Amino acid sequence: MIDVSTVAEIIAKELKKAGVEYAFGVSGETLIPLMDAFRKTGIEFILTRHETGAGFMADAVHQLTGKPVVLLATQGPGITNLVNAAAHAFLDRSSLIVITSSIPLSQQNVVVRQNLPHEEILNPVTKYTATIRGTDAAQVVTRAIEAATSERPGPVYLNLPVDVAKSEYTGPDGFTSVTKLSFTPLGTGQFNDFTEKLRNAKRPIAIVGNGANKSSSVTREWLEKWKIPSLSTYRAKGILDESTTLSLGPIGLSKVSDQVQQSFIKQSDLILTIGFDPAEISGRWLQTPTTEVMRINIDSVPALRGYLSPHEEYVGEIGLFLQSTMPAETPSNNEWSNEELDQHRQNVKNSLAMHASIEGLSPYKLTEVLREVMPKNTIVTADTGSHRITASQVWDCYEPLTFLQSIGLATMGYALPAAIGAKFISRDSPVLCLVGDAGFEMILGELGMLKQLNLPIVIVVFADRALSRIKIDQEQEGYQVYGTEFETPEYTTIAKAYGGEGVIVRSLDEIQAAAEEALNRDVFTVIQAEIDPTEYVNQM
Known part of the structure; x- marks a missing residue:
């Protein structure tokens, strides 16, 4: 029997044992027992302005x-408000433990x-x-954690009736965690067969996806x-x-640059896909670029x-x-020249910059x-919109996990709270939030978190007073522009009201100084x- 008194306390204990350090959410009266258990266990609860x-x-x-x-969210509107965030985590493979309260079990039928x-x-x-x-809390929590963290990771959901949270726990311990040991999954002959294909390839190319982030250093070394x-x-x-x-x-985002890349x-x-997740790219890539060339996938799960x-x-x-397949030296038959690779890199940039x-x-x-002003180690969060497509192509990242955005769901309203989370956990790294005016206004209230948590991030709002991507589609398809333009306030005033600073810029010199x-x-x-959104039409 576990030495705890309530179900809420056993939930907190199992989460802490699994490495959970933080809970973000909006409190409610039915969450009080669990929030108090978090406090006692050492899981920090951060009160936000909205569940999303x-x-x-x-x-x-x-x-x-x-x-x-x-x-963490309360019953009723709490759970409906967080669906968007859960859907993002589901498609972007994030291990979130979603917990909401619910009305007492004794009342749920009436x-x-x-x-x-x-x-x-x-x-x-x-x-x-x-x-x-009340009899299975520990085992349910450990099972949920295993589901959230196993490949591919994702969110899980635990529904906690308020009367259960307060009740004395009478069940067994949680499931014993399984020690996961590394092993060699292939015989020497299979490794040799793979490396032989690489040594015989004159012009191999790799497509690297999110799954490779967990082994980013070895992936970089291997490719080099x-x-x-x-x-x-x-x-x-x-x-x-x-x-x-x-x-x-x-x-995966810009049709213009994708055409250059596919060519x-x-x-x-030889095409290698490493940690490639189809949730990360658009349907344009359903059509395999070439059918004759050998394609090999390396991943923790089978390819879709x-x-x-x-x-x-x-x-x-x-x-x-x-x-296990790291070469001692680069194969001599590799025909890629630095000149043609550099030329292609320039062609991609020219496809947008022209x-x-x-x-x-x-x-x-x-x-x-x-990019010139911000330090190399800046963490960028980019919201969904036309500006993101451009910024994702233009902004060079020198290290992994320094450019966060919603890919699988492509939801607006992501960049500001993601920047808050990034700065909260990475206090020594500069954090830059790139957001359109429409996405900014969807989540504006979270500005209050910045003063509360003392987070000096930089927020750049691409202000064009329109849903430019949708407006472009209307114009290109011969429709009248309708329902895609709006008015905005001066965000400088709002920033100051929330305890920050604000500035309006209209030139490159002004943005640099700001x-x-x-x-x-x-x-x-x-x-x-x-901004002038005119160039977007040729970058999408």
């Missing part, structure tokens, strides 16, 4: 620490108020759901030693230093057919496999200036960049 924002903060903390994080089918609501966007009882030029999904930016010749840039892939004679379907795949621990000469403030050039000043402040800064 809490989920995105928790996501960023998980991305940067690799540990599961709790998303009470209507705030009585919703919690598990049914979250079941489609979680890996595991359960309603906790084999001299394999690599494209990355947006979640894998920085695994290979994007300023180097072998890094060919990201894929280049056709020059290869249809997206760059492999002819062969090696399923297991990515880092172990790459370490349209950046406009009268107003160019989003492309604005991002270039920010960013430099923001880096030296001990409070957050909102930079309202009055």
Whole structure:
């Protein structure tokens, strides 16, 4: 029997044992027992302004620490408010432990108020759901943690009736954790067969995805030693230093740059996908770039057919496999020249930059200036919108997990709370939030968290007073522009009201000065960049 008195306390103890350090959410009266158990156990609860924002903060903390994080909400509106964050975590493979309270078990068959089918609501966007009882809490929690952290990771949901939370725990201990040992999944002959294919390839190319982040250092070393030029999904930016010749840039968002990348892939004679997750790219990649070339997948889970379907795949621990096939020296028959790789890198940038000469403030050039001003170790969060497509291509990452965004769900409102979560857990790293005015206003209330937690981040709002991506579609398809334009306030005033600083910029010189000043402040800064969206039409 476990030496605890309540179900809430056993839940907190099991979570703490699994490495959970933080819970983000909005409190409610039915959550009091669990919140108090968190306090006693040493799990820090961070009160946010909205459940969606809490989920995105928790996501960023998980991305940067690799540990599961709790998303906490009350019954009824609490659970409906967090569905968007859970869906993001589901498609972007984040280990969130979603816990909500619910009305007492004794009332669930008769009470209507705030009585919703919690598990049914979250079941489609979680890996595991359960309603906790007084006799199974420890085992349910350990099972949920295992589901959240196993490949591919994702959110799980625990429904906690308030009367159960307060009750004395009478059940068994949690399941004993399984020690996961590294092993060699292949025989020597299979390793030799794989490396022989690489040594015979004259123009191999790799597509690196989110799954490789867990073994980023060995992945980088392996690609460099084999001299394999690599494209990355947006979640894998920085695994290979994007300023180097072998890094060919990201894929999956911009149709313009994707066309250049797909054309280049056709020059290869061997395509490797490493940790590649189809949730990270658009349907344009359903069509395999070339059918004749050998494609090999290396991942912790089998490939999803249809997206760059492999002819062969090696399923297991990515880092172990790459370490086992690390070459002593680069194969002599590799024909990629630095000159042609550098030329392709320039071609990708030119596909977007050639349209950046406009009268107003160019989003492309604005991002270039920010990259020059901000330190190399800056963590960027980018919201969904036209600015993200441009920024994701222009901004070079030198290290992995320094460019966070919502890829699988592509939800707006992600960047600000994700920046809060990133700065909360990485106090020594500069954090830059890139957000459109529409996405900023969806989650504006979370600005209050910045003063509360003393987080001096830099927020750049790409202000064009329109849903530019949708507006472009309307114009290109011959529709009248309708329902995609809006008015905005001066965000400088709002920033100051929340305890920060604000500035409006309309030129590259002004954005440079504003960013430099923001880096030296001990409070957050909102930079309202009055951009000209004209170039977006040629970058999508």
